[in-house]
Amino acid sequence: MSDGEGRAAHAAREVRGEVADLGHDGEGEAPSRGVELLGRVGLVGYGIVHLLVGVIAVRVALGRQPGQADQQGALATIAAEPLGLVLIGVIVLGLVAFGIWHGHAAITGFRWTSGWDRTQKRIGSGARALAVLGVATVGVRLLVTGSSGSSTGGSRQATADLLVLPAGRVLVGLVGVVVLIAAIATCWTGVRRDFLEELDRSRLPAWLRTPFVWVGVAGHVLRAVAFGVMAVLFGAAALTADPRRAGGLDAALKTLAEQPFGPFLLIVVAVGFVSFGLYLFGEARARRI
Secondary structure (H helix, E strand, O other), X not given: OOHHHHHHHHHHHHHHHHHHXXXXXXXXXXXXXXXXXXXXXXXXXXXXXHHHHHHHHHHHHOOXXXXXXOHHXXXXXXXXXXXXXXXXXXXXXXHHHHHHHHHHHHHHOOOOOOHHHHHHHHHHHHHHHXXXXXXXXXXXXXXXXXXXXXXXXXXXXXXXXXXXXXXXXXXXXXXXXHHHHXXXXXXXXXXXXXXHHHEOHHHOOHHHHHHHHHHHHHHHHHHHHHHHHHHHHHHHHXXXXXXXXXXXXXXXXXXXXXXXXXXXXXXXXXXXXXXXXXXXXXXXXXXXX
């Protein structure tokens, strides 16, 4: 066997070994196959939550009284259905697995790239891990206490706690800046379609691939509007030293509804949440890591 043939055979063995490891340990960044599969369940559950937030937002825009237009309200809606608590338990397990998945990626992942690009992806995974684990915590609270709490009440209490600290208004303002950065990053991801880098669209039916991209763009960009309103609310709380001005997603959506052409704007943002939910269903199948 020539040297070239030997090197080719060695490379082929390495590739086979890597593929075997993926099957054993879980695909890409997943620390185990079980975490990977549960993580995909979590993506579906996260998608259901976003769909329900979008539906609740539409009801707010139409002047009905739907309860909270946020993740807490969405989970409470699920809990009210037959076997709802069972479904929430499954969603919580999936979200925890998905959070572990992203946490693992934030610490050691994205070795296929380097430099600032890798750093950005790791930061994004860390932020997403915190987001999904936060929703999982809401689900656990609902299962244990029967109440999902309130994003607005929690935001206002946290803001009040910060305001009593030295330089509290500055700290609240920094929270607003962080939320604004998250909004800009989410919008930029949608506009540039960066979310496609971590997906293998060949896993989706051919007829679904193009619509999948567009619902992903709409979901990222329009959700960013809600995050931007949240940033403004925290900024107002910092300027006035009034924690009642702060608010979570529920307050952001209802504030949007109160603006000129508010119901129309809110329906547009609601379409974004529904789109993101549909995108997450596709991501559950197409995601590589």
